[in-house]
Amino acid sequence: xxxxxxxIYSFMATISFCIFFNVPxxxxxxxSLTGSxxxxxxxxxxxxxxxxxxxxxxxxxxxxxxxxxxxxxxKKPVTVFIIPGIVPLVPGYGxxxxxxxxxxxxxxxxxxxxxDTIFIAGSIAxxxxxxxxxxxxxxxxxxxxxxxxxx
Numbered sequence: 082x083x084x085x086x087x088x089i090y091s092f093m094a095t096i097s098f099c100i101f102f103n104v105p106x107x108x109x110x111x112x113s114l115t116g117s118x119x120x121x122x123x124x125x126x127x128x129x130x131x132x133x134x135x136x137x138x139x140x141x142x143x144x145x146x147x148x149x150x151x152x153x154x155x156k157k158p159v160t161v162f163i164i165p166g167i168v169p170l171v172p173g174y175g176x177x178x179x180x181x182x183x184x185x186x187x188x189x190x191x192x193x194x195x196x197d198t199i200f201i202a203g204s205i206a207x208x209x210x211x212x213x214x215x216x217x218x219x220x221x222x223x224x225x226x227x228x229x230x231x232x
Contacts, residue, residue, distance in 0.1 A: 084121055091120035091169045099165045108161055111151040115166035119144040123170060133197070134204045137170055141208025144170075149216045159216075163209060172201040 095116030123140035148162035175198030182191035
């Protein structure tokens with residue numbers, strides 16, 4: 082499937098989750114763009130690197146950056162854009178397969194699929210936290226510099 086179709090389908094999926102999460106109507110486009118750009122970047126990077134964890138990390142970092150930018154533009158909390166944005170990346174199918182393998186007493190496969198799923202979820206969390214921490218550091222630094230110039 083082409084990247085254009087991935088973009089369109091992930092945009093539709095993300096806008097559906099935005100409606101479900103009661104994102105303000107004004108911010109639906111921005112939040113949906115965040116999710117669709119993140120998913121398209123994940124697909125592109127996964128084709129290049131063939132590593133789901135690295136691809137999810139890069140996509141989650143991009144989602145975090147877009148969330149921070151859109152939050153500043155629209156003067157809204159970052160979570161309005163990040164939460165719907167990471168929904169396409171959540172490894173739900175991996176969690177499902179892990180549970181199915183446990184039910185079927187295939188513990189080796191469950192351990193492999195489960196560990197891959199945990200690494201993917203961890204890489205998503207690390208990508209978002211990295212951007213959030215960096216943004217807070219810059220915000221504090223700018224606040225400190227502006228208060229020093231006033232004195």
